[in-house]
Amino acid sequence: MALIVKKPKGTEDIVPSKVYKWHTVEKIVSEAAEIYGFKEIRVPTFEETGLFVRSVGETTDVVQKEMYSVSAAGDSKFTLRPEGTSGTMRAVLENGIMNEGLPQKVYYILSFFRHENTQKGRLREFHQFGCEMVGSESPRADAEVISLAKSVLDRAGLRNIKLNINSIGCPTCRAEYRKALKEYFAARKDQLCETCRDRLDKNPMRILDCKIKHCQELGKDAPVILDYLCDDCKEHFEKLQEYLSVMGIDFDINPKIVRGLDYYTRTVFEFITDEIGAQGTVCGGGRYDGLIQQLGGKPTPALGFGLGLERLLMVMDAQGCDYMEPKTCDLYIVPMGEDALKKAMGIASELREEGCFVEYDLIGKGLNAQMKYANKTGAKFVMVLGDNEIESGVAKLKNMATGEQTDIKLDNTIAENFSNALMADMFKDIDADIEKFIGKEN
Numbered sequence: 001m002a003l004i005v006k007k008p009k010g011t012e013d014i015v016p017s018k019v020y021k022w023h024t025v026e027k028i029v030s031e032a033a034e035i036y037g038f039k040e041i042r043v044p045t046f047e048e049t050g051l052f053v054r055s056v057g058e059t060t061d062v063v064q065k066e067m068y069s070v071s072a073a074g075d076s077k078f079t080l081r082p083e084g085t086s087g088t089m090r091a092v093l094e095n096g097i098m099n100e101g102l103p104q105k106v107y108y109i110l111s112f113f114r115h116e117n118t119q120k121g122r123l124r125e126f127h128q129f130g131c132e133m134v135g136s137e138s139p140r141a142d143a144e145v146i147s148l149a150k151s152v153l154d155r156a157g158l159r160n161i162k163l164n165i166n167s168i169g170c171p172t173c174r175a176e177y178r179k180a181l182k183e184y185f186a187a188r189k190d191q192l193c194e195t196c197r198d199r200l201d202k203n204p205m206r207i208l209d210c211k212i213k214h215c216q217e218l219g220k221d222a223p224v225i226l227d228y229l230c231d232d233c234k235e236h237f238e239k240l241q242e243y244l245s246v247m248g249i250d251f252d253i254n255p256k257i258v259r260g261l262d263y264y265t266r267t268v269f270e271f272i273t274d275e276i277g278a279q280g281t282v283c284g285g286g287r288y289d290g291l292i293q294q295l296g297g298k299p300t301p302a303l304g305f306g307l308g309l310e311r312l313l314m315v316m317d318a319q320g321c322d323y324m325e326p327k328t329c330d331l332y333i334v335p336m337g338e339d340a341l342k343k344a345m346g347i348a349s350e351l352r353e354e355g356c357f358v359e360y361d362l363i364g365k366g367l368n369a370q371m372k373y374a375n376k377t378g379a380k381f382v383m384v385l386g387d388n389e390i391e392s393g394v395a396k397l398k399n400m401a402t403g404e405q406t407d408i409k410l411d412n413t414i415a416e417n418f419s420n421a422l423m424a425d426m427f428k429d430i431d432a433d434i435e436k437f438i439g440k441e442n
Contacts, residue, residue: 263294270284344385
């Protein structure tokens with residue numbers, strides 16, 4: 001029978017057999033952020049459309065082509081969040097978070113939505129870990145944020161990830177650069193795509209971010225922003241390089257990085273890999289010192305980054321990185337008969353109170369079918385309960401890995417005794433791992 005309704009294009013189901021990978025990366029990113037002093041923030045899935053038009057920029061691909069916008073009768077127009085910084089800065093302002101002292105450091109793990117041409121590493125609903133720091137204009141803050149991003153990638157076990165940095169200057173030096181870019185691309189206007197011809201007058205820097213290969217080729221010989229930096233921006237960029245070197249973080253300067261959103265100023269950076277095809281940017285970010293003022297706040301420097309979790313998982317899979325072991329059943333109880341079922345329910349409740357993962361038959365399967373199901377759940381131990389076990393008050397606890405069976409009393413000591421059996425089994429695994437490691441060393 002054919003499925004009537006399937007998932008929307010560009011979305012993915014995270015099924016139970018795969019969710020342990022997501023638990024791994026979510027744990028990695030949240031622990032890294034908290035070590036650096038970042039606290040979690042959660043913002044709405046949709047915002048007023050004007051927020052993104054104002055902050056992200058009218059001439060960006062995101063606003064022109066990719067936003068999912070809706071409206072209901074009597075309401076304003078809303079947009080599903082295409083990125084995290086705008087909504088987070090709106091929340092920081094609206095909730096007076098900056099009054100609690102500066103710098104403020106927040107992180108989030110959220111889903112985002114863009115109407116993209118779906119391909120490997122590029123979905124219409126995707127997930128990001130993002131960090132935002134508000135209140136420091138020092139290049140030390142830039143180095144700190146980049147260090148956090150690198151820490152996440154290192155904790156995940158990634159290799160061969162390159163850091164590219166650039167400065168796209170402040171409004172003062174960028175004005176001169178825009179003139180030079182406009183002059184360069186005006187001489188090639190007929191060769192630009194329709195979207196980039198429109199950008200030529202409004203924001204020529206966006207041409208450098210065009211996804212069309214022909215426009216990318218035209219931009220290869222375009223003027224370089226680093227040649228137009230004012231003294232302050234130049235000093236800021238030089239200091240950033242100095243601090244990254246002090247922290248032992250390798251980097252390359254890539255003057256072609258501009259990032260795809262208009263709110264960026266000065267520092268921009270990307271962590272890239274060539275192991276997941278064309279979509280090689282795993283993490284990207286930079287400064288957006290004018291955004292808070294643009295949203296109605298006082299002039300306040302800020303910076304941050306977004307790290308795509310789908311892309312992080314792709315690289316981890318490609319490089320054979322380790323994940324947390326998925327949680328498996330500690331004990332599967334096989335009841336034979338109604339009295340045994342009631343006893344199993346009581347035992348399961350008691351052991352669950354102690355934190356044990358316990359299951360028992362809920363369908364009415366026979367003994368063989370239950371044993372097969374216990375194997376499928378990955379149960380560490382199995383206990384068969386029948387009239388004899390209930391009458392004697394003792395059951396056999398079978399270790400499914402070794403086949404060993406031991407007696408366990410069905411009284412008020414069962415929780416303690418089962419916990420001891422679990423601990424003994426865990427230490428056996430640890431000892432086996434140690435022996436394996438020693439064997440490799442020898």
